[in-house]
Every structure is written in structure tokens, then in C-alpha cells.
Amino acid sequence: VVGMVFSVASNAAEPLSSWRDGATRDAIVRFVTEVSDTSSSAYVSPSERIAVFDNDGTLWAEQPMYFQLMFAIHRVEAMAADHPEWKTREPFASLLKGDVAAALAGGMPAIVELVMETHANVSTDEFAAAVNDWLATARHPKTGYKYTEMVYQPMLELLDYLRANGFTTYIVSGGGIDFMRPWTEAVYGIPPEQVVGSSVKTRYEVLDGVPTLVRAPEMNFIDDKEGKPVGIHTHIGRRPIMAVGNSDGDFQMLEWVTARPGPSLGVIVHHTDAERAWAYDRDSHIGKLDRALDEGPDRGWVIVDMKSDWREVFAGPE
Amino acid sequence: VVGMVFSVASNAAEPLSSWRDGATRDAIVRFVTEVSDTSSSAYVSPSERIAVFDNDGTLWAEQPMYFQLMFAIHRVEAMAADHPEWKTREPFASLLKGDVAAALAGGMPAIVELVMETHANVSTDEFAAAVNDWLATARHPKTGYKYTEMVYQPMLELLDYLRANGFTTYIVSGGGIDFMRPWTEAVYGIPPEQVVGSSVKTRYEVLDGVPTLVRAPEMNFIDDKEGKPVGIHTHIGRRPIMAVGNSDGDFQMLEWVTARPGPSLGVIVHHTDAERAWAYDRDSHIGKLDRALDEGPDRGWVIVDMKSDWREVFAGPE
Ligand SMILES: [Ca+2]
Ligand SMILES: [Ca+2]
Known part of the structure; x- marks a missing residue:
């Protein structure tokens, strides 16, 4: 009986169980292990152990449209x-x-x-x-899942694994900051103060005696491409050590993070799975991945091959 | 010997020891105790237990100029x-x-x-x-202290007391966010990601192969007056339950926080101590306190009388 309990506990605690064994999973585990190991020359203190994630196409799907x-x-x-x-x-x-x-x-x-x-x-x-x-x-037109069920199970496990190793996890997305914050804590375990995104101008007004924040029809900040390192600086004020994205819109974010002095990891999710999800990259209007696919490997970025690296894709209904 | 050890430990643990007994200290302790007490109807979960502090004139001095x-x-x-x-x-x-x-x-x-x-x-x-x-x-022209020694000892104790009771403490200042972040963690225990302030536009550029964030000579955001609730929304994405300021520049921040449904506390530091520091309010160009002094008491805001409520003022040299 004791043996069985131990066995169950061990399976439950196995991190990244939806990631197949291989070079991709190994690279992630090696990085996380090294920066968390006080005896390693690559050790990074927990306060600097910050990981930033794109959202559309990285944490949840983005097809047939955002x-x-x-x-x-x-x-x-x-x-x-x-x-x-x-x-x-x-x-x-x-x-x-x-x-x-x-x-x-x-x-x-x-x-x-x-x-x-x-x-x-x-x-x-x-x-x-x-x-x-x-x-x-609302239901997704292809799978019939709720949109919050269209999140990638391997990425939920990666977020958990990082936090279990002392990382703080942030979203840095081109999507609207106020569109994400209402649900990211329940779905990803990422609280509102750790969500960075695009925004409209917001006005403070007292309307009929009620203090109110009103969303104006004017862009304030576009958190995409060159905007992502700026959004990171504005909201976090530190340079992350890990960045995960899926498109050329994440190029500058990965460039900024992996050029830091000291250890860093850049990860690109490549959508290669036409059967379980979608396959697209260079020619896609949504999530175009071209330059980062060409330059990523030489820059030491890990390219996730969704079809071969992931045992499961969507978290789906509970 | 055991008794002596207990006595020392008890003194060391005494919160807010630079605050004199009285209505001001009582109001703060009562609020913090209630929102931290799971059996109280005023209980607030730790994730929502957010306190925001103005900086100039609230956490450190602002005379003879910012x-x-x-x-x-x-x-x-x-x-x-x-x-x-x-x-x-x-x-x-x-x-x-x-x-x-x-x-x-x-x-x-x-x-x-x-x-x-x-x-x-x-x-x-x-x-x-x-x-x-x-x-x-650099040294302050009046006291000869370093500027980071011109912080208010009672406020350092208040920050510690709040954090010991599960609060997350933020700065929300009209001062420059990049001027504060290099030192707020060492001085106040407030890390960069919990600092909100005014900012200039920032550009991401690769200069001679080096990814760089360049500060442009153009204002991006002014975190003062109506801007403070906006800055809170942008950076925190939740409505704080406690706000502390010292001037009419904090009026809207306290108004926004204390109009929330559920328990809240607004605190205004009134500079009444011409002997140990400075005395100024309605007629001052720096830290003008007029409307908040008139309306604060009716709104239930606690007005700190620096001269009578604080046993000590500046933290001073270690
Ligand atoms: Ca994306
Ligand atoms: Ca002030």
C-alpha cells in the first residue's frame, strides 16, 4: 500500500508530463534546474527568476482568428x-x-x-x-470547446513547473490587457498584476458621484514587436531570464531577454500539428513565424515542434 | 535569561513603534487587524490586500524641493x-x-x-x-543626510507592518518610475515591479548589435491627480484597499480606493512639524494640501499629524 501511494504521488508530481522526452524538454529542464541550483554557476536569485509568455498562439490557440x-x-x-x-x-x-x-x-x-x-x-x-x-x-467553431479550454496543456504544465522552481510568470501579449486580466488567474494562475498587454487610453471620472475608469476609443500602447521589451520595462522593471513566444511579433522580446548578461532561455512554439490543431508559419497572416524560425536556432532559441514535442495539445473540458 | 530573551523579542516585534499611541495609530491597526482576520466580516483575501503609497512627502521628504x-x-x-x-x-x-x-x-x-x-x-x-x-x-542641504536617509521611519514601519499582515505594498508616485526603481527595494522593501510612476516614451533599438532601451525626450504618462487611478489600473489591474498620500495630487487615488465596495482606508500625511522637518499645506507649491484636508475627514480619511503622531521622523543614517 505504501508503495502504491508513493507511485501515485510520483506520477502526480512528474513535471511536464504532456511533453515528450527529447531535446526540447531536456533544454527546458536543464535551464530551470541550473538557474535554481545554488551550487551552479548559472544560479539566479528567485527575485530575478522571471519568465514572460506571449498569449495568442503560445498559451492558447489563435485560429481561425484571434x-x-x-x-x-x-x-x-x-x-x-x-x-x-x-x-x-x-x-x-x-x-x-x-x-x-x-x-x-x-x-x-x-x-x-x-x-x-x-x-x-x-x-x-x-x-x-x-x-x-x-x-x-462562447464556443470555439472547430472544437466546440470554451475558449478558456483552448489553452495548451503542455504550457499550463510549464507555467506550473516554473513557479514550482521559484519563477514568477508574466504574460506579455499583443492582446488587450483588459481583455486578458479578468480570466488569466483562474486559467493560467497568472494574476492581473502579472499581465502586460496592449491598452487604450483610460480616463478617471466621477460620474454621478461614482469614481469610474472609462475606456477611451484611442490606443495607448501596442505591446507587439519592439513594444514588447518596452512593455516589459514599463511593467516589470527588470529583464526577464526566459521568454516564450510563437511568432515574429515575439522576436524582439526573445532578443532582449536572451541578450542579457548571464543565463537566459528563448523558446518559440512552432505550429506544426495540422491534425490535432493547426499548422502554419511563414505565410500565415495570424502568428506569422519567419525571421524567428530562420534566426532562432543560431541564437540558441529552443524551437518547440508542436506535433512531435507535445503528447497532448489542448487542456479541453475539465 | 529566558525572560530577558522574550522581552527583547517582544520589543523588536512591536509594530509601528515610532507611532505615538492615539486615534491615528489605532485607526490603522484596527483596519489592518480587521481585513486580516478570517473571522471578521471585513476580511479581505491576501491577493486583494493591496496598499498604495505616494512617495514624495509621504515616504520620503520633498523639501526644499523634490x-x-x-x-x-x-x-x-x-x-x-x-x-x-x-x-x-x-x-x-x-x-x-x-x-x-x-x-x-x-x-x-x-x-x-x-x-x-x-x-x-x-x-x-x-x-x-x-x-x-x-x-x-549626494547630501540633503538641511540635514546633511543622504537622500535615502530622508525617508520617514514611521512609514518604513508601516510598510513592514502591512507586509507582515499579508499586504502587497506599491508606490504610486508622480515622480519618475525609472528614477525610483533603482533604489526602492533596498530602501523600502518595494521591488521594481511594484513601483508605478511618471514615465517618458521608451524605444527599443539594437545599437551596434546591442539590444537597448532608450529614453526619449517625450512624456509618456503623468502619474498624478486623475492619473493615479489610471496608473493603478494599468500596472496592478486591481483596486487597492488602502491608499496613503500627502497632497491634493493624491486626492483621486484616495477617492478611487475608498469608494470601493468593502473595507478601505485612506491616509493623508499632514506636514505639521516645522521643528523636526517642515510645516506646509494649503499655500505650498510643493505638496499642496488643500481640498484633501477639507474633505478628508468627512470622507473618513485618517489625517496623520506628523508633529503629534510621530515619535521619530527621519530614518537617518544607519
Ligand atoms: Ca502570438
Ligand atoms: Ca506627494
């Missing part, structure tokens, strides 16, 4: 009654006819307009409630 | 050789002649120009080193 864009489309439908002008104005008109492709044909300007109109002129509290309401019921 | 302005003046002298044009350009010309009053007669525009020119066009690493170099040797 999930925040799914939320924006939902908001158009929910808000349409208060915006009769949308019936004749793109990209809203196409969306309201159900033609997502036509709506998004306007490219980034259309997407920015969509996000501004659906994410602003509400209080931060109202916006957080709208995000949570949507996540409670 | 210490960051002292640093800027020092930088003018240090950088003058590379800026021959300053000899004929205000406010630099007056400063280089030693006439601080004439330099500052230009008001806020002169101060902003001074700070922009002396705090920008350097890397974040170079700037942090310049701050630390200055703090290591």
Missing part, C-alpha cells in the same frame, strides 16, 4: 441595437450580415475600428464583465 | 561640458551660475525642459546607474 476578434464580433451583435448607423457602415455592416471575411477584408484599419468601437466608451468594470460573460458561453 | 529635481540639477552640472549651448539658454544658464531660484522662476515649463534634457537620450541602464551614483554621494 479570440479577441471573436469577442469583438460578438460585441457588434450585442451592441447593434444601440448603433443603427452600423447597418450601412463597414466593417460593421458585413459582420451584421454574417460575412466575417468581407468585414475583415478591410485589413488592420477595419480591425482597429472594430476593436475601438466595441471595446471603448465603457467603464473598465463593465468591460471586464462583458469579457467574462462571453467566455462563460 | 529630490528628483535636485538630481536633475546635478545632471545639468555633470552634462554641461557636452552642452555648450546651455551657457546661454534658460533654465540651464541660471543653474550653471548657481542661481536655482532664477532657473525655477520659469515654472513648470522650465522644470519639464530641465527634466527632459537631463533624463532622456540615454539607455535605461545608464539612467539607473546615474541615479544610483548620485544617491551614493
